[in-house]
Amino acid sequence: MKLKSHIHNIIKDAFVKADIKYEPVMVSEASKPEFGDYQFNGAMALSKKLKKNPREIAQNILDALDCTGMLAKAEIAGPGFINLWLNPLWLAKESQIALQDVRLGIKKRDNPIKVVVDYSGPNMAKEMHVGHLRSTIIGDTLANLLSFLGDEVIRQNHIGDWGTQFGMLIAYLEMKDEDGSVSLKDLEQFYKDAKAEFDANEEFADKAREYVVKIQSGDKHCLQLWQKFIDISLGHCQEVYDKLDVNLRPDDVRAESFYNDALPKVIEALDAKGMLVQSNGAQCVFLEEEETPVIVQKGDGGYLYATTDLAALRYRVEVLGARRISYVVDARQREHFKQIFMVAKEAGFVSKNVKLEHIAFGTMMDKEGKPFKTRDGGTVKLIDLLDEAVVKASETIKNKEDYSKEEIDALAKIIGIGAVKYADLSINRESNYIFSWDKMLSFEGNTSLYMQYAYARIRSLFRRHGGSIKGEIVIGDTLEHRLVVMLLRFEDVLERAAEDASPHLITTYLYELVTLFMRFYEQNPILKDGVEKEVKMSRLLIADLTAKTIKQGLRLLGIKVVEKL
RNA sequence: GCGCUUGUGGCUCAAUUGGAUAGAGCAUCAGACUUCGGAUCUGAGGGUUAGAGGUUCGAGUCCUCUCAAGCGUACCA
Numbered sequence: 166m167k168l169k170s171h172i173h174n175i176i177k178d179a180f181v182k183a184d185i186k187y188e189p190v191m192v193s194e195a196s197k198p199e200f201g202d203y204q205f206n207g208a209m210a211l212s213k214k215l216k217k218n219p220r221e222i223a224q225n226i227l228d229a230l231d232c233t234g235m236l237a238k239a240e241i242a243g244p245g246f247i248n249l250w251l252n253p254l255w256l257a258k259e260s261q262i263a264l265q266d267v268r269l270g271i272k273k274r275d276n277p278i279k280v281v282v283d284y285s286g287p288n289m290a291k292e293m294h295v296g297h298l299r300s301t302i303i304g305d306t307l308a309n310l311l312s313f314l315g316d317e318v319i320r321q322n323h324i325g326d327w328g329t330q331f332g333m334l335i336a337y338l339e340m341k342d343e344d345g346s347v348s349l350k351d352l353e354q355f356y357k358d359a360k361a362e363f364d365a366n367e368e369f370a371d372k373a374r375e376y377v378v379k380i381q382s383g384d385k386h387c388l389q390l391w392q393k394f395i396d397i398s399l400g401h402c403q404e405v406y407d408k409l410d411v412n413l414r415p416d417d418v419r420a421e422s423f424y425n426d427a428l429p430k431v432i433e434a435l436d437a438k439g440m441l442v443q444s445n446g447a448q449c450v451f452l453e454e455e456e457t458p459v460i461v462q463k464g465d466g467g468y469l470y471a472t473t474d475l476a477a478l479r480y481r482v483e484v485l486g487a488r489r490i491s492y493v494v495d496a497r498q499r500e501h502f503k504q505i506f507m508v509a510k511e512a513g514f515v516s517k518n519v520k521l522e523h524i525a526f527g528t529m530m531d532k533e534g535k536p537f538k539t540r541d542g543g544t545v546k547l548i549d550l551l552d553e554a555v556v557k558a559s560e561t562i563k564n565k566e567d568y569s570k571e572e573i574d575a576l577a578k579i580i581g582i583g584a585v586k587y588a589d590l591s592i593n594r595e596s597n598y599i600f601s602w603d604k605m606l607s608f609e610g611n612t613s614l615y616m617q618y619a620y621a622r623i624r625s626l627f628r629r630h631g632g633s634i635k636g637e638i639v640i641g642d643t644l645e646h647r648l649v650v651m652l653l654r655f656e657d658v659l660e661r662a663a664e665d666a667s668p669h670l671i672t673t674y675l676y677e678l679v680t681l682f683m684r685f686y687e688q689n690p691i692l693k694d695g696v697e698k699e700v701k702m703s704r705l706l707i708a709d710l711t712a713k714t715i716k717q718g719l720r721l722l723g724i725k726v727v728e729k730l
Numbered sequence: 731g732c733g734c735u736u737g738u739g740g741c742u743c744a745a746u747u748g749g750a751u752a753g754a755g756c757a758u759c760a761g762a763c764u765u766c767g768g769a770u771c772u773g774a775g776g777g778u779u780a781g782a783g784g785u786u787c788g789a790g791u792c793c794u795c796u797c798a799a800g801c802g803u804a805c806c807a
Contacts, residue, residue: 169746191746193746193749194746196745196746196749196750196753197750197751200750204749204750206748206749206750209749209787209788210748210787212787213787219787242750243749243750244749244750244787244788245787246749246750286807288807325807328806328807329806330806421807444804444805445804445805446805447804447805448805449804449805456732456733456803456804457803457804458804459804460804460805461805462805463805464805465805467805469805469806469807470806470807473807496734496735496801497801497802498802498807499734499735499801499802500733500734500802500803501802501807503734525735527735527736527800528800528801534799534800561769591743592742592743593743593744595735595736596735596736596743597736597800598742598743599741599742599743601742603756604742604755604756607755607756607769608769609755609756609769610742610743610754610755610756611743611744611754611755612755614769615755615769618767618769618770621767622766622767622770625766625767626766626767629766630766657746658746661746665747669743669744670746673744673745673754676754676755677754680754683770683771684771684772686766686770686771687770687771687772688771690766691766692766693766696766729767730767730769
């Protein structure tokens with residue numbers, strides 16, 4: 166239910182009736198329950214334009230406002246706010262409709278677009294570390310979300326599989342003369358060993374350099390070694406994706422090497438546009454108001470990160486047909502993307518109706534507020550972090566009920582991984598955040614376990630109830646009223662989260678929803694003796710819609726729910 | 731040096747993009763129950779939104795300056 170735009174339309178009609186020749190601003194949720202369900206703040210801003218007292222304008226709007234259907238009541242408050250109350254009968258009817266729909270009343274977009282979401286992007290030379298977590302799950306959530314809302318989403322995993330370090334790595338792989346399955350089990354160690362060999366052994370270093378050239382010129386033997394290396398490394402990534410319950414598959418991989426042939430064409434295109442300038446031997450694009458140029462070709466003829474990104478951008482627009490391209494990449498690359506987007510626009514690689522956006526995010530920090538590292542200062546492998554989360558989760562739930570070992574293992578996986586994801590996604594992506602096991606695995610506050618607990622409680626309610634639910638929703642008190650309004654707000658929240666690429670809007674919403682439900686549940690008995698049948702059914706239906714909304718919300722974040730906890 | 735980002739109770743985070751008395755959780759203190767799962771709920775104390783100006787009917791949010799922190803600053807990705 167697009168609550169806001171429905172109310173907006175009613176206000177619009179009132180504007181026409183009241184002969185106000187301006188477009189009304191969007192309504193917003195009331196900041197406090199006393200102020201109703203929604204509020205319209207446009208009267209104050211109009212006062213200057215219309216040269217009238219804002220309260221008078223508000224009164225004019227109010228007089229023209231249709232309060233016979235969706236709205237029950239409207240009042241003027243303060244300097245000219247218009248507070249709006251929704252009609253309980255209307256709310257009951259709409260929530261009933263939502264409940265009968267698997268999509269909870271959320272329609273797919275009428276005008277879907279093709280969206281490329283570029284996320285995760287690990288480097289094949291090393292294993293995924295904690296730094297890849299945010300890109301992977303924020304990107305995945307965005308992709309899930311847009312897809313749910315009806316857009317055609319194309320997931321792109323832009324892996325780093327090309328560059329000088331691969332010469333060293335495949336030379337070392339060949340020297341070890343294994344099939345790779347043993348020595349590449351720990352990529353991190355393999356990289357270290359290769360580097361040590363490179364530094365100590367002159368002969369090996371020469372060979373490594375030679376192999377760089379050989380892969381690039383298409384030498385069969387070297388390419389085979391390289392392919393083997395990439396396959397194994399990608400296998401590590403897939404293991405992480407599966408563990409994370411993220412929707413990335415091998416098909417979504419478009420590696421850097423994929424664009425090799427397109428790189429010279431990027432240079433040609435830029436040259437044809439007269440944008441290339443040679444500076445200190447390198448081919449550069451100078452941009453207005455940018456201090457440093459974008460270097461697209463090195464003095465030795467080699468290509469760079471920027472060149473590959475431009476080639477990828479062209480591919481996404483021209484071949485994939487993207488109308489929106491979202492790059493979910495660390496905030497430190499802000500300048501890079503700013504420049505790439507400028508070059509792409511100037512070169513005509515994208516038309517004006519294509520939206521390019523850098524979905525920047527902050528860094529994960531430790532308790533002291535320093536970048537998250539191991540005790541000896543190394544990077545934390547993502548797979549280790551996830552495994553630890555599962556172990557910690559099983560410790561948390563072990564003492565709770567008499568679960569079998571299998572049950573604990575299954576639960577711990579869902580809960581542990583879910584806790585990591587939820588903790589990350591619940592924070593405004595732009596800022597850095599402090600990683601804390603204790604907070605993450607707490608049952609209190611805005612955490613995944615609080616959501617899981619609420620969901621399990623509702624499910625338990627239905628197990629206990631057993632029989633069928635026949636009846637309709639009747640809003641009995643203000644708490645039920647607020648809860649139902651909250652439930653119907655779901656679509657507005659998803660739209661906004663998708664627009665801003667901000668998963669934390671979903672978690673904030675879910676937390677508010679669950680808090681409200683807990684209060685409702687505490688105050689309004691459902692299965693207890695003495696509750697009238699109609700009331701019982703109505704409350705069960707509200708509980709059911711709450712559970713379904715929690716489940717759907719978490720699902721979009723890539724988190725599964727559990728029936729028992 | 732220049733540029734970008736950030737600064738909100740003791741701690742961790744919000745604030746509907748300029749709206750009403752800045753909200754939550756943790757921690758602290760005080761309550762509720764012969765538990766529809768207490769891993770719950772209710773309440774209290776705790777804030778000059780880093781600081782100083784400015785714009786506006788109205789500023790945590792926009793502008794200017796100062797302070798502090800993080801990051802980026804041409805042939806890595």
